[in-house]
Amino acid sequence: MKIQLVEDEILDMMSLKNQYGVFNNNMMMLLDDNDKNYIEEIQQLCLEQEEKIGGINGHNNADYYDWFPWAGKHALINRSNEYPHRDDLKIGMKAELLRCWTMDIFNPQFNMAMGASTLCINPIVHHHNNRENLLKDLQDLLDGTKIGCIGITEPKRGSDAVNMTVKAEKVDGGYTIDGIKCYTTNSPKADMVAVYAVLNEEDPRGTMVQGISHKEWDRGFKAERIGIPSVSKVHIGKTIFEDSFIPEDYMTGGPGEGYHILFEGLVPERIGIAATNVGQMWGAFALASLYSTVRKQFGTPPGTTKILLHQAVGMSVLAKYHSRLISITMALLKLAEAYDAKRDELAGISPFMNPFVAMASQVKEQAAQLVHELTYECMHAMGGTGVTDQTKMPLIQGVSEIAEVVGGTRNVQLLIGSRTINTMVKMI
Numbered sequence: 001m002k003i004q005l006v007e008d009e010i011l012d013m014m015s016l017k018n019q020y021g022v023f024n025n026n027m028m029m030l031l032d033d034n035d036k037n038y039i040e041e042i043q044q045l046c047l048e049q050e051e052k053i054g055g056i057n058g059h060n061n062a063d064y065y066d067w068f069p070w071a072g073k074h075a076l077i078n079r080s081n082e083y084p085h086r087d088d089l090k091i092g093m094k095a096e097l098l099r100c101w102t103m104d105i106f107n108p109q110f111n112m113a114m115g116a117s118t119l120c121i122n123p124i125v126h127h128h129n130n131r132e133n134l135l136k137d138l139q140d141l142l143d144g145t146k147i148g149c150i151g152i153t154e155p156k157r158g159s160d161a162v163n164m165t166v167k168a169e170k171v172d173g174g175y176t177i178d179g180i181k182c183y184t185t186n187s188p189k190a191d192m193v194a195v196y197a198v199l200n201e202e203d204p205r206g207t208m209v210q211g212i213s214h215k216e217w218d219r220g221f222k223a224e225r226i227g228i229p230s231v232s233k234v235h236i237g238k239t240i241f242e243d244s245f246i247p248e249d250y251m252t253g254g255p256g257e258g259y260h261i262l263f264e265g266l267v268p269e270r271i272g273i274a275a276t277n278v279g280q281m282w283g284a285f286a287l288a289s290l291y292s293t294v295r296k297q298f299g300t301p302p303g304t305t306k307i308l309l310h311q312a313v314g315m316s317v318l319a320k321y322h323s324r325l326i327s328i329t330m331a332l333l334k335l336a337e338a339y340d341a342k343r344d345e346l347a348g349i350s351p352f353m354n355p356f357v358a359m360a361s362q363v364k365e366q367a368a369q370l371v372h373e374l375t376y377e378c379m380h381a382m383g384g385t386g387v388t389d390q391t392k393m394p395l396i397q398g399v400s401e402i403a404e405v406v407g408g409t410r411n412v413q414l415l416i417g418s419r420t421i422n423t424m425v426k427m428i
């Protein structure tokens with residue numbers, strides 16, 4: 001923080017330890033002992049890191065990409081996928097939710113950057129075919145020694161992502177890729193990208209490919225940072241492929257397979273975004289509820305009434321959004337449990353028939369809208385303190401502003417929803 005305004009006692013009250021305390025108390029009836037121990041272990045690591053970086057000043061000043069090796073060392077980058085080089089970890093969608101919530105309370109923009117690296121991890125997990133080079137990439141990404149990103153969106157193709165124009169061409173030993181991707185989270189900092197391209201623009205579904213390119217050996221893969229003020233700590237890029245060459249060994253999907261991988265990836269991506277939104281909300285809610293119990297205004301004598309006791313703060317904001325937050329938290333836990341239970345059953349199913357497609361869109365649409373509303377309300381329940389750099393609230397508020405657009409806008413999720421209703425009725 002530039003200048004400390006808030007008294008030590010109040011800042012101490014809003015410590016990461018107390019934020020976790022608020023979160024844990026809310027999880028008390030929802031999690032079993034095993035899950036509680038799991039989140040407490042992650043929290044302990046984050047509390048140590050919080051101390052090491054110097055609290056809020058560390059969060060305001062650090063380059064979060066420097067934290068990847070720390071997170072990777074402790075398996076904090078992703079928990080939805082099996083680690084091919086480790087078998088001692090709690091894995092699954094529920095484990096990933098709990099990791100997300102704990103990491104988002106620690107730092108939501110750092111977790112966003114790790115989430116984008118996970119989008120490069122996901123296709124490698126499912127399509128490495130035991131190739132050593134891809135297994136090495138997987139290990140490096142999960143260990144945080146390398147950073148990844150995913151290139152789907154193009155300047156002229158956003159919501160209509162399937163009809164992409166970035167061109168792939170089959171050449172001796174691999175594919176060349178030419179064209180521009182945009183809004184690629186992490187690409188200016190990333191070591192590798194999972195990129196989609198089409199052999200024939202007029203047949204994107206039948207000719208879409210996916211491959212992994214590395215800056216280290218592919219001189220045709222470059223990235224320039226673009227400005228997205230809401231998430232100023234995350235590097236988001238215009239990603240340029242100019243005579244880029246991906247050897248066959250690094251191709252995760254051949255012609256047409258790329259289209260399947262694109263859809264396969266959307267389910268974990270959207271559940272993951274909803275999960276991070278819920279984690280961000282717990283961060284904002286915890287800060288506002290802690291603050292509201294120590295900040296006093298009015299009363300007799302003046303300055304003796306906790307702001308929580310003013311009904312406009314305690315009921316109209318905190319209690320109201322607490323109930324919405326608990327509801328979406330329980331919905332996501334249920335979804336993650338169902339996802340984990342059905343994982344083997346659905347492993348071979350076409351991504352277009354996966355019943356979780358609709359649910360992923362539904363929770364993403366709802367969480368993205370709620371995080372923006374809840375964060376705004378919690379921030380302003382803290383008055384001036386909420387908008388200063390004394391707490392992580394501005395970092396949360398920033399990510400809440402981009403929640404609707406990442407992973408597909410509200411309308412795209414609702415488009416999927418309306419098609420689902422049609423299918424559901426036809427299935428009767």
Ligand SMILES: Cc1cc2nc3c(=O)[nH]c(=O)nc-3n(C[C@H](O)[C@H](O)[C@H](O)COP(=O)(O)OP(=O)(O)OC[C@H]3O[C@@H](n4cnc5c(N)ncnc54)[C@H](O)[C@@H]3O)c2cc1C
Nearest residue numbers: 150151152153158159183184185402405406407408409411
């Ligand atoms: C911070 C940030 C990070 C991102 N990270 C990545 C990343 O890592 N990798 C990546 O590939 N992409 C990434 N994206 C891109 C993101 O997925 C797209 O921005 C998003 O899909 C929307 O595309 P667009 O911006 O081109 O908007 P457009 O598609 O131009 O949409 C503009 C508006 O039109 C509406 N609209 C469009 N089509 C329809 C329709 N058929 N019916 C109704 N309404 C419609 C939209 O809902 C929206 O309101 C990121 C974006 C941001 C802002």
